[in-house]
Amino acid sequence: MTTGMHGAYRAYARLVLETMPEESRVGLTLGFVRTFGIPDIARVLHGTGRMTTEPRGRAKATGAAMFTLIGQGLDSAGGRRIVDGLRRVHDRPGITPELMQYVLACFTVCPLRFIDGHGYRAVTGEERDAAYTFHLGLSDALGLPDPPGGHLVDVESWMRGFESRCFAPSEAGRALWEAASRGLLAARLPGPLAALAPAVAASLLDQPLRTALEVRCPPAPVRALVTYALRIRARSRRGGS
Template sequence: MTGGTAGPAGTAGAHHAYARLVLETMPEESRVGLTLGFVRTFGIPDIARVLYGTGRMTTEPRSRAKATGVAMFALIGQGLDSSDGRRIVDGLRRIHDRPDITPELMQYVLACFTVCPLRFIDDHGYRAVTGEERDAAYAFHLGLSDVLGLPDPSNGGHLAGVESWMRGYESRRFAPSTAGRALWEATSKGLLAARLPAPLAALAPAVAASLLDQPLRTALEVRRPPTPVRALVTCALRARARSRRRAS
């Protein structure tokens, strides 16, 4: 991913471009990308341990994922300075105010929530993310990091720097864990299966695994899906993108 430097976090133009992308232009792709970003955090054993310890991700994966999505999209849509935005930020501070959640772990989670939706749009949307939208995403990411008291890990003032930091962090910290595997089992079977037609529900784990890259599959100890399943997923996503492109 590439992009120019962003202006001050929270500027109206930047916020509007990002909100329009994820809430209006490609909301379904953004939701899938956000879910994949959440799943990506399972590859970090320290994060997986925290999520597994709450019990909600294994017993109520749909409600937990929905709560995360609602909070993020409300922040994006209404802004960090809105009444709902301030309430959500205060809640995030309280939830993460514990010794086993370090600033670095929170930085990684925020990076996943910003980078992964844009990756999914670039790969499977009917068009790629524009430079303006990428700068807007970085501005929002920087603003949320600031209100949570987290430093910007990019070292470059743009989203490419965040993604570079994210890749380096994963190369050091991705590893198999019992908690990560349990979270994947619950999410791939419970969350995704509920969103598929009944005949495809049994294929949910393989369909979901087709959307993971090899480093994450290794960390979650997930086998590469069979070629026919991968081909089916690829064809379905390409067909959907073509249909959306013609309709736009």
């Protein structure tokens, strides 16, 4: 375990870095994809050009930054450098504190959702509380307003409300999904599933996000195959844990 790991969110760091790192990476990728459903965010991401030309590189950089913050701590030299970089990257017209809050919420909530749904065990209360502590610390470090409520469930509730108001189709969102489903999510999935992208990738989206990205719901056999493959993988991991 990383020696610089901040004690306040040690349980969260252990979960995403050691216990279920692969599930955490898939969940983080799904969190990134989720932001495509917000037209204002999709417009900014698409405008940089990186997500459509090198989606894996862009997502890898985001994941590396998040895992460094979680593993080394927000107050570490590496953590401070990343926070400063995030401040600069997002200090541009159109990036409001509310949009930044939503992005951070996706990066915290979505990995835990994926672990709950497809990991070999559910996230514990201690891990969930530690995740909220990390989320609160990063929000403060970025100069954002405090997250709503005092627990992660409150952040999730705020996310759902924000999405119900702001999810909408956009040309930028569709272009980002096209790039991500073919070159990004496929790289995060087990080999047999990756070969069937992007239909498999679409199976990992919920209906509100599919509607926002104008993605067809995959056929029932594809959805069943994805569920079965992830369940078998979780069982194998449970047996080896």
